[in-house]
Amino acid sequence: MSRKASLSGFHEWLPAERLVEQHVLDTLRRTFELHGFAGIETRAVETLGQLLRKGEIDKEVYAVSRLAEDAEGTSAKDPNDPKRLALHFDLTVPFARYVVENAGHLAFPFRRFQMQKVWRGERPQEGRAREFTQADIDVVGDGELSPRYDADVALVMAEALGALPIGDFLIRVNNRKLAEGFYRGIGLTDAAGVLRSIDKLEKIGPDEVARLLQEELGATEEQARQALELAAIRTEDTSFVEQVRALGVEDELLEEGLAELADVVGTLHRRAPGRAVADLSIARGLDYYTGTVYETVLVGHEQLGSICSGGRYDALASKGNRVFPGVGLSIGVTRLVMRMLSQEMAVASRSVPTAVYVALTQDADWSEAQDVAALLRERGIPAEVAVSAEKFGKQIKYADRRGIPYVWFMGRDDAGTRTHEVKDIRSGEQTAADPADWTPSAEDLLPQITRAEDVDPA
Amino acid sequence: MSRKASLSGFHEWLPAERLVEQHVLDTLRRTFELHGFAGIETRAVETLGQLLRKGEIDKEVYAVSRLAEDAEGTSAKDPNDPKRLALHFDLTVPFARYVVENAGHLAFPFRRFQMQKVWRGERPQEGRAREFTQADIDVVGDGELSPRYDADVALVMAEALGALPIGDFLIRVNNRKLAEGFYRGIGLTDAAGVLRSIDKLEKIGPDEVARLLQEELGATEEQARQALELAAIRTEDTSFVEQVRALGVEDELLEEGLAELADVVGTLHRRAPGRAVADLSIARGLDYYTGTVYETVLVGHEQLGSICSGGRYDALASKGNRVFPGVGLSIGVTRLVMRMLSQEMAVASRSVPTAVYVALTQDADWSEAQDVAALLRERGIPAEVAVSAEKFGKQIKYADRRGIPYVWFMGRDDAGTRTHEVKDIRSGEQTAADPADWTPSAEDLLPQITRAEDVDPA
Missing domain, CATH: 3.40.50.800 (Anticodon-binding domain)
Structure with missing residues (x-):
């Protein structure tokens, strides 16, 4: 890790380092397969139209074009032509397309894992690369998907991460309905805006978030205080429910979210004690989740950010009237392996397979x-x-x-x-x-x- | 395989198909590791300067650019700017760069395997995809590399392919020095031009090749006949040496090539009987090999083309005065798996891991x-x-x-x-x-x- 990448943001491992990454990938795959997840891969490229479907993330996208077309000037003139090809920036968007295209050949609920490289044109910085490997699991249903899968996928990830030489980790779980219902209950209707501000809590602290909520979202001091009170709740078991109720906010969506989160956190507490907490500050920024959301921190390495995140989509994909809800989690393998290597958390006993x-x-x-x-x-x-x-x-x-x-x-x-x-x-x-x-x-x-x-x- | 790719040339497997591909990759990896090859991966992108170093293949290259730069008009105007990024079209060029960049961290001779996707903007057709997986092994030396590795890598590939459910295959081996020495010996000095024509032998037949040699390379009828006589030689053992000698051509380079090829084919004949032949028609087109060259056909599927090709480079890479010779072979995994699936050569017993x-x-x-x-x-x-x-x-x-x-x-x-x-x-x-x-x-x-x-x- 003392070596510098010859192309900023594009890391390459030496053989002994690659063995650590390979061990991580093998261990994850083994766990996913034991839990009945089928491995698939999707192509590296999607159309811009497909990639930008879920929101404004175009700044991060690497466009792809045949050099011959560029040279002939026959490539699309409009850089935002929706038919233009670009490298995928995650594995969720390609998977959603794959499900729609192959729905007739898949048995639902479809459990799949996918471990591939993704590309983002972000400014390279510690913990962020322009090319990196993700390892995703998702369960996707046809029309409906039992809420039990929200706990199921988190348990699989707890087992997978627990099998890695990375020490303690903590899956933080929240629920979008709970948060949105609460904000609505206190009179803040721009739930997405509030979530965006709350998402900055760890970076800028509660005072700054309170200021943002008031200045940018027109919240009163009282509303900002209440939103921050909710975000401060963190419990290992389902006692968060009482703590939320003690804030005295009433809302139907809030109740629905409380019940869902209590179910997930209760199950995790029973079946993987110490691995998960209800953490009502988890917002997952711009991602379009509709229920449970997850982030995971490596204990002692919290400043690394989340190493495994995800959530539930009521409509991961849709095809005419047919809707495919999904829930899943994604491990940032490269980020994790970079930390494992730079902190010498794991080492390979030799750099060649030869005995x-x-x-x-x-x-x-x-x-x-x-x-x-x-x-x-x-x-x-x-x-x-x-x-x-x-x-x-x-x-x-x-x-x-x-x-x-x-x-x-x-x-x-x-x-x-x-x-x-x-x-x-x-x-x-x-x-x-x-x-x-x-x-x-x-x-x-x-x-x-x-x-x-x-x-x-x- | 009855499904059509939603993006022409970019194939995606259904879960049961992916299991067949995964089995191929696992089997190859297992064999490579048993033979002491260390697995590495290189980044998907290289600079155009790096990619085009070895010749004119720009038409096949997919260029990559940040969409944000495109939109701002800040991307390089010159589509052939050597600093521009593009997706790699094979694993050899990236590996050569990796060796040079990491030479101080590698122990030579360095045995590496690499299994990754590559991209080529070719017109999609049967057996050709725009995105496909290759599985490469190479041994690279620092300054020198024993000719024994030429037989070694072919033996490893014979064992790897023999472990797959694909039936019989045949590794065809030739030697560039032999061919070039022979052409020189009969007075044809444009060896690259002759090789290019001979490379078309299977596609267009000997009469057309003779015409090409005469019309495009100024060969006499006699020279064309001699070149085709050489290309017609094919033996399981080292008896090709006598057959070449019987053609009565004398040249120092020819002798060197004959000795090298006899050594490789003799070893393969002894240690992997029936798996390899000396085939003096093998040219490997535009690739810049300098000694042994290999192609591999699946018996009964010859029209599929080569499923495993490669050769020796006197200078796979260089760094100042330091030269890194290499020899290796590359399996076209996607092409092979497409054939396995379309011909139902192999099937998965179920599409999910769940028992x-x-x-x-x-x-x-x-x-x-x-x-x-x-x-x-x-x-x-x-x-x-x-x-x-x-x-x-x-x-x-x-x-x-x-x-x-x-x-x-x-x-x-x-x-x-x-x-x-x-x-x-x-x-x-x-x-x-x-x-x-x-x-x-x-x-x-x-x-x-x-x-x-x-x-x-x-």
Whole structure:
């Protein structure tokens, strides 16, 4: 992580770093599959029309055009032509299109995971990249979708994140209906505007938010105070319901939101204690959620922002009269892995998969050395073979430089019979071995990703 | 595969199709790792200057620009500005840049695999897509790279392709030095031009190639005949050497090429019999290889073109005086998977990972049903839980529609004690089961990708 990207905002990992990212992706995929999520991928490009459907995010979009068209001047003149292609900036918009296009081939409720790169032309800064990987799960229904899935997807993510070497995390849950109902109940009708201000709470503090609410949204001092009182509520269990009721606001939508959030938080509290809280300050900015919303912080790394966010859409997608509600969460894998690496939260035990380096004492043994390696690989032991005979010391040095733990030597005994020995180059211990049954320790078989000692967050 | 892509050239798989692609990627990765290749990924974008370094391929490139810049008119006016960004069209050019940028952090010879999407703005047609996945392996050296790696990478690919449910394939190997030396020996000095014509042999036939050689390259009838005689040589072992010698052409480079190719083909013939041939018609068009070149055909699907190609570069990359030779092969994963699916060569046994659907007979049992599912998942059995109580028939129908083989029922015996039964919905067989130790058959545990009966290629 001390290396600078040669193109600002476009990070590339060294092999040992990539192993950490790959471990994260493998672990997530494993958990998602155990919970019955099917993996899909969508194309990297969407039409601008599709991408801009949900709001004004054009500033972040990378447009794509065939160079030949550009050179011929035959590309669309209007930079905002809705048919123009652009790289997707998240996996939700492409998934919504995919659901509509393939509805006839999918069985609903459709559980899918999707792990792909996305692109945003934002100014690169700590924790933000222009190209990054997201890992999403969503459940989408045809016409209806049980509110139980709101707890279900959060439980899956709690299990997935809990399987990573990242320490404690906390899923903060809120509900848009609860917030909007409350604001309406106190006389603030521009719910989106209030949410936008509340969303800045962690960045600018309550006094500034109160000022914004009054100056920009025409709230009274009392209304601003009430909105901030709501946002200050945070409970591990369903006791937030009483705390909200104590604020004395009455509204039908508020009640609906309270019931929904109590259901989700109650379930999470029972089934994943300590992993989630009701946090009534969570707003999720401009995203068009309609019920439950989630953010997730890494404990001790709160300033990193959310590493896993999402929510429920009453209409993730629609096709004529047919509506597809959905609920899901998205992990910012690149952001998470950057933090894991920069804080040395996790390290790979070596940078190559190879466990055994089969040395050569004479060039003519190459094919026989390949046979040895093949026997090892058949039993799942990654092995590579030297391409030319070298002195022992040089071969050991080569393996050592690449982090390969074992070097295999072929020799001959006094009677001229083939002998095999394997050397652990860390301990220097060398023993006779049979290529058909020698096995390294479980820790040495494949590169291990281990959680390093907790270090103080910077 | 009967569905049409909503954006021409940009294919998306349905969940069951994606499982086949995922199986291909997993199998390749497993083989590459067993052979000590480290996985890396590079960013999707490169500068035009980087992409166009190796030749005139600009027509195929997708340029990328921030929409905000386009709208403000602040983007580079010159469509060929070398600093402009574009999507990579292969994984070799990005890898070469990665090696140069990270040379100080890599241990050479560096063995890497890379499986990513690439983009080309070509006219979409059968077997060609605008977005597709490649799976590459390369070995790159610092200053020098043993010729043994030319056989090594081909052996790894033979093993990787042999592990896929695709039937027979044949790696065709040639050598640029052999071809260029031969052409020089018969007095044809524009080797690149001759290679370009020979490359069209399968498409247009020998008579047309002879005409091209004479009309476009000024070859005599005799020279054209000799070039075609060379291209007609194809042997499983090293007997091609004698056949070339019998043509009576003498040239130093030709001899070097013959020795190199004999070494590669001899090794492949011994270690992977039937998987490879020397094929002296292989030219690899405009690619800037300097020694061994490879193409691979799927037997019975030759008209699909090469599914795995590559070769050796004396200078894959360079940095000042430092030169990095490399040799590698690239699988066109999308092309291969499209064929596997359209010809029903491989099918997934189901479209969801879920093996067990835990039914609900009353809503209050949801949490207990989650406990059952958790016990199954702990032992690696993918399971999902119904979100609401439904009639047995409806729950079985739901599982059946999604291809889930087992439905789990929780009940109570006469004494009110909890009972568990699991039903195989294909056979209808229902048995008592303990969530702590019941296990499905190995074939039912995860979706299986199986090779369907061979069908006649269309």
